[in-house]
Amino acid sequence: MTTLQEKDIEFISLRENFDTTTAMGKAMLRVALVFAQLEREQTAERIKDVFAWRAEKGLYNGGTRPFGYDSVSSELIPHKQEKKVIQFIFELFIKTKSTTIVANEGNSIGFRNRNGSLWDKRQIHKILNHPVYLGKIRWNGQVFPGVHQPLVSDSTFNQAQTIFAERKVHRESKSILGMLKGVLFCSECSHPMTPNYTKKRNGNIYRYYRCVSTLNPKEKTCLNKYFNMEKANETVIEKLLNCATEQQLQIITQQVELKNELINKQLLAIQSEIEGLEGVLTSIKSKKEKYLDSLISNQFVAKEREMINSKIDEFTIQEKQFKGSIMKQQFEYTEKEETLSSVETIKKELVFFKVNVKSLGTNALKKWLHVNVEKIDISKDGVLVKFKCVDFSV
Template identity: 30%
Template sequence: MSKVRCAIYTRKSSDEGLEQEFNSLDAQYDSCRAYILSQKHEGWSVARERYDDGGFSGGSMERPGLKGLLADIVAGKIDVVVIYKIDRLTRSLADFARIIEVMEKHGASFVSVTQSFNTKTSMGRLMLHVLLSFAQFEREVGAERVRDKIAASKAKGMWMGGTVPLGYDAVDRKLVINDAEAATVQAIFDAFVELGSVQATVYWSRGQGLTTKLRQRSGEAIGGTPFHYGALRCLLSNRTYIGEVEHKGKVYPGQHEAILDRALFERALAILATRSTDKMRRPKLASASLLQRMIFDQHGRKMGPAHTCRNGQRFRYYVTHGKQIKKGGPAAYRVAAAPIEKHCAALLSEHLTANVTSVESEGAAKLGGTPAKELKMTFLRHLRRVVIGDAELSLELTDGATINRALDRVRHGNDAKLLIGGIPASTPPASNPQLIILLKDAARAQAFALARPKLPLDQLAAKFGRSSERFKRLIRLSYLSPKIVATIVQERQPLGLTGRHLQNLDGLPLCWRAQEEMLLD
């Protein structure tokens, strides 16, 4: 007589009563165990481990007891699963099909103590499907009743639970105004209507030390942190603050007291609507572009952030928007982002230091080393418009002042480096990682070619992952004068010596002295 290893699975949807000495799970277990003992003559025996799920819904597979049971079935430790009723195993037809598939694949079956089913026959499986269909129907009807009750309650203006918004406390299942938090909500709406920007309001709120609502969940404190964009935007569109309840697109008068004046809330919504076009809702590249929406070229055309990646390095630019470039009109402007942001910070710092006598002036002189988030907040607070011209850089400030500085734009292909009057000339030249990467690439190309002297150029280029023309230029650059290489590594190269210039250079002489005269003099 072969031995049949049996596992008992029990489940209860709620955790009510589980603290009792003898609960529903124990009752199911005892019934299943008695059934197994009645089949002892067939070789049935109870597995030592119990598989209990107390407080878990039958509509989900995310149950620790069920997961352990299925794992043991896959491991070949279980022959028969014994359950009190079919709906203890699952209330979902789709989940039931997955469980049966696992059992059949590993030679296991199951038995219901109160219902006679044999999953090894087609008729038994049909009857199981019919029974589970009714179980799933009952579950869905119950869910519909709950949804209908919530909708009816909200139509009466009742608060139906959930996350309590900042400015209120939940007392006896009703929203009651928290005066301290309500003052925070009022201040945020006033600031937003004045600033007209969610991001500017975020920076303002952090400067004021305002935080989100502090809540207790599962014995742990959550919230109480500075506002971020999403949290603030959600707050600004919450109709709870004008005494209303919203449910599935419909708005009803609430039973709680309003915090805000309706006119103020409607002004905030109108501003949000102008900041929520379809174009603005499209996914955006996370960008550190500090002058976004502030920078224009001298022809009044907006310039926006763009970037390119070369050999794993990301280079940021501000470029005239393509839709604003007209046929036969001025060419697009394109400037490196980091230098122009640095120059604007230096000029703004100089202006604030000279014209502001408050504590703010003490930090103004340090804008060059300010973290990006704080510098962005400073730009939003003080900068209204930055204009890039061919001979002048202009900063229009929120205090009505304008800073104009002479500007030379040294062009190299599509790029332009900026030489701005008034910026200290002692500032060390910015590093050019593109040049360093180009020299490393050239050295790798040379070593690759020397290691394969019998291969023709086109095959070398293909194996190296470059076109033949590109590979030839890299080989040529690998024989640059040591003096030129040292100048680039030490960041002392002339302004015109860029990676683009070297890549597009034709007729590079083999003589080192001639190279130095061409590139360094």
């Protein structure tokens, strides 16, 4: 109905009491649509309630059958052959702590997934984390005790989860210092700089940012290969702290005001263009209405009616064209309006950074950078920080 209304088309039903050409007809249609929507939502709620009840009782709700089980009368029954594969996956993972090794070993033995394809580490990871193999049912983000037979013991499943938890902590401990990841770029070749580390013979770990172009031997060697991570982080923080000084804030304020002034001028021009187009559109609609009224109120020969209809079609085409032009200008206006910057917001963010930088953790600093900084170019001569909300670099 919304589509019909947008195109100024009315709806009359021959079988039902629907007629949108009258106020009462429109009201009746809206009431009918409301009740139809209510019925759909109530049906959906009842289905959800049934599924939730079944899950609480430990019953399988259907869907893709978990590998290792057969579905018999909506119940999960262990599959004799697939059960052995599941147990193999858990046992080997606990020994090797590697999903890749488990996948490769299983494939070399001849194990295949349900589609007859080779296993990969993502499928192995999914199985190792699925509570169904512990005899539980997962539904709507919650886990309930199931009535089906588990394929692994509690201790086996928990050992696998412990390994994943340890690996997660280890990954975070390695990557947490990569504060500039995602915003740091090489000024030499414009490639991103990615955090990396190497372990020295004495056991010390050296952390650094590496230009990703050096990872591809086919590309031309970049001059900015590596930068000490700690030094780069400190340099960027120092640059940002300098931005929060009174002198720099005044410069930023001037930059923002100049940028906003230019954008507002462009917005006024677009608005003027929209108003002009709307005026022409109103004129076209008025002319079209006059021709339509003449068809209704007067008698014409066939040739005259054909000419009038041709003129109406011409106005209809023009109407669509001008509506399209107006929508295009409105879209451009919205996009341009979103580029306006708030001086107070920028000041607030920089002052917040200055006051809290010492107490913020690395992840919080990384989040702040991704919100406020467009990119940071690094070279042997230093770093250049470009902000998102204003054309200003330091």
